[in-house]
Amino acid sequence: xxxxxxxxxxxxxxxLLIREYEDTLAMVYFEGKLPPHIQKGLAFDIGxxxxxxxxxxxxxxxxxxxxxxxxxxxxxxxxxxxxxHHFAIAKGVNLDRxxxxxxxxxxxxxxxxxxxxxLYDPEVNFACNGIVGAGIPHAVGAALAAKLKGNGAxxxxxxxxxxxxxxxxxxxxxxxxxxQLPVVFVCQDNNYGISVSKKASTAVESNxxxxxxxxxxxxxxxxxxxxxxxxxxxxxxxxxRRGEGPTLIEMKxxxxxxxxxxxxxGYRPKxxxxxxxxxxxxxxLEKQLLEQGVLNEDQVKQARSxxxxxxxxxxxxxxxxxxxDAAEARQHLFAE
Amino acid sequence: xSNANTAAEVRKLPFYMAMVEAIRQEMARDSSVFCxxxxxxxxxxxxxxxxxxxxxxxxxxxxxxxxxxxxxxxTALGAAAQGMRPIAELMFVDFMGVCFDxxxxxxxxxxxxxxxxxxxxxxxxxxxxxxxxxxxxxxxTLHGYFAHTPGIKVVIPSNPYDxxxxxxxxxxxxNPVVYLFHRGLLGLPVLNFIDAQFATDVPEEPYAIPFGEAxxxxxxxxxxxxxxxQMVHKARLAAAELEAxxxxxxxxxxxxxVPLDMDSIYTSLSKTGRLLVIDEDYLSFGVTGEIIARxxxxxxxxxxxxxxxxxAIPDVNIPYSPALENQVIPQVSNIVEAVESxxxxxx
Numbered sequence: 001x002x003x004x005x006x007x008x009x010x011x012x013x014x015x016l017l018i019r020e021y022e023d024t025l026a027m028v029y030f031e032g033k034l035p036p037h038i039q040k041g042l043a044f045d046i047g048x049x050x051x052x053x054x055x056x057x058x059x060x061x062x063x064x065x066x067x068x069x070x071x072x073x074x075x076x077x078x079x080x081x082x083x084x085h086h087f088a089i090a091k092g093v094n095l096d097r098x099x100x101x102x103x104x105x106x107x108x109x110x111x112x113x114x115x116x117x118x119l120y121d122p123e124v125n126f127a128c129n130g131i132v133g134a135g136i137p138h139a140v141g142a143a144l145a146a147k148l149k150g151n152g153a154x155x156x157x158x159x160x161x162x163x164x165x166x167x168x169x170x171x172x173x174x175x176x177x178x179x180q181l182p183v184v185f186v187c188q189d190n191n192y193g194i195s196v197s198k199k200a201s202t203a204v205e206s207n208x209x210x211x212x213x214x215x216x217x218x219x220x221x222x223x224x225x226x227x228x229x230x231x232x233x234x235x236x237x238x239x240x241r242r243g244e245g246p247t248l249i250e251m252k253x254x255x256x257x258x259x260x261x262x263x264x265x266g267y268r269p270k271x272x273x274x275x276x277x278x279x280x281x282x283x284x285l286e287k288q289l290l291e292q293g294v295l296n297e298d299q300v301k302q303a304r305s306x307x308x309x310x311x312x313x314x315x316x317x318x319x320x321x322x323x324x325d326a327a328e329a330r331q332h333l334f335a336e
Numbered sequence: 337x338s339n340a341n342t343a344a345e346v347r348k349l350p351f352y353m354a355m356v357e358a359i360r361q362e363m364a365r366d367s368s369v370f371c372x373x374x375x376x377x378x379x380x381x382x383x384x385x386x387x388x389x390x391x392x393x394x395x396x397x398x399x400x401x402x403x404x405x406x407x408x409x410x411t412a413l414g415a416a417a418q419g420m421r422p423i424a425e426l427m428f429v430d431f432m433g434v435c436f437d438x439x440x441x442x443x444x445x446x447x448x449x450x451x452x453x454x455x456x457x458x459x460x461x462x463x464x465x466x467x468x469x470x471x472x473x474x475x476x477t478l479h480g481y482f483a484h485t486p487g488i489k490v491v492i493p494s495n496p497y498d499x500x501x502x503x504x505x506x507x508x509x510x511n512p513v514v515y516l517f518h519r520g521l522l523g524l525p526v527l528n529f530i531d532a533q534f535a536t537d538v539p540e541e542p543y544a545i546p547f548g549e550a551x552x553x554x555x556x557x558x559x560x561x562x563x564x565x566q567m568v569h570k571a572r573l574a575a576a577e578l579e580a581x582x583x584x585x586x587x588x589x590x591x592x593x594v595p596l597d598m599d600s601i602y603t604s605l606s607k608t609g610r611l612l613v614i615d616e617d618y619l620s621f622g623v624t625g626e627i628i629a630r631x632x633x634x635x636x637x638x639x640x641x642x643x644x645x646x647x648a649i650p651d652v653n654i655p656y657s658p659a660l661e662n663q664v665i666p667q668v669s670n671i672v673e674a675v676e677s678x679x680x681x682x683x
Contacts, residue, residue, distance in 0.1 A: 077418065111451030120450035127417065127454070131441050137407045138442070141414020141422075148370065148396065148420060155414070168437075171407035178402065332452035333487055335510040 001234045005294050011066040011226050015282045016307040018086045022059040024311050029055050029261045052104055053115055055261040058086035060254035063281035064188045065090035067229025071237045077142045078156045079135040080128035082117040087158050093121040096317040105321035112324045133166030140172045143183035154240045158186040162193025164207045173214040182240035185248045190255040195267035211248040221251035224281045346537040350523025352384045354496035354538045358503035361542045363393055369507055372399040373408055373425030383463050383522055405435035413443050416458040429462035429478045443512045444487035455510045465518040465566055466665050472653040480622040482514045483593040489513045490593040494568040496536045498591055501545030518565040548595035556586035559675050560604040560611050567614040574671035598630050602637050609641035610678045614666055619648035642678045
């Protein structure tokens, strides 16, 4: 199933938007992180500044999100992780409200109660989760709901290679296969669970090998290539929609930033990220689009500045939003 | 649904059948309600908590699952977030240990973390309680863990009438509800281990009992006993003995731990001035301490005549041998002694 020009352009624009978003947050994140009261010896104060709390950025993983979400409808759901901005943006989460949430503001998706690891946008059926592997069975449940309702929706569990060593992963794959549910498990191998490499944590070379243990197809996308992911995800999602059950995909992606912003990354070989960027998925697609004449240089420039402008609008929206009223801390424990 | 029965002839049902009737009626009323869990399908649950439903509604809506508690609760969450109303059974509440992350970090937190944007209308059911020599891993009640976690409602019925009405409310609630049924109260032939009424009047028509409204089990004037589930029945037996000594006991069954009807307890204390809280969960950092702490914070509303007392599992695990199990689960004799000491030790 070859990507159409429209699909290629959609993926290109989304990937640009994600990259621009993450690179912008990476800088905004340090605003106010060195308040005058900071203790001597600390590099910065995680809880201070424009973006409070930890920050896990997804730059380098855009192709996974774009290659999957290009096939999705609003009623399809995505269940992500602590590092899920790429899928949120690709799924069409409201970027202004997402940014306000990340800033802890009242106009955020969750009125400032969730933060960047816990973004919920029911309008496009997106949720993400701060506990590694915890969201995987949620996708299975969404797929079960789709099956029981007969509405044709598909659920996506997106997670990292580290999550594939959690029990929730294995329980979820077994159950989804047993019940032939319309769910696709998208494992993104960025080679690191915080500091521990895949080799040091995982008994199999590729998690795709584990698919056989649950009697489902496994597809390996061995390069950080959105066109290849588009094909793999297209097959898996079509299978799910046909009622033929789940698929496990493992895609090679790269994590350009640290586990969290400010991570000294002592565990990473020097120059690794620079080397990884030689096969950057956005540049790869951009080259292809230029070579095929789908885009010209002017259009590339235009696309890049449009992404940048869109991100600036979102940042401005978040800056302008107010913090929630103190009384809201005690609200929303239960649905009314 | 009306019938020609007179009040004296109201139908009697055991606890488990009353609970199942509520589920059946809600499943018939609302196609989004479905059941999942280990053995809940074909055999109707090892405690018959879903008996007959698989036959009536089929395998799609009454789903036997693998032994995968994390997947069961995680699946329930995902389905609830997508508009379904799952009832997920954990069989033994002890098995919450296998899937606590889904309870602690996911089911209890989703609505709050989403700022109210996501609702999770789901029910977790589990059997609880000791008294049949099932030892430390199959005898706990653990309701304190759930109640300690913000974002979960906790229901602990003590009799068939409440079992039905509270289950109806649990299923209709738009929030996660943990519904705990005590094995000793179910009315199953092999588990009749409490000298208490197993079948009570249960109307056939659907009815819902609001959460947070205690039931006054017995009126009295000298001592207030607060008790849940099995302990309600032990308290009744103790109260009958104490009556013979001329001590009048009022028993309050809060029925739900979250929300908790403290006002009924305060009202009773205004009359009696003496409090005994009985729990089958662990003693320290638990339900008995919480209730007494709230009483302490409201001392201006009544005058206590004695220092409050509590009975619970005394911070040990539940042993196997009947000679030992009886030592840690509060017994009728312990309740009688505790009430006597309340009467004999004025402030």
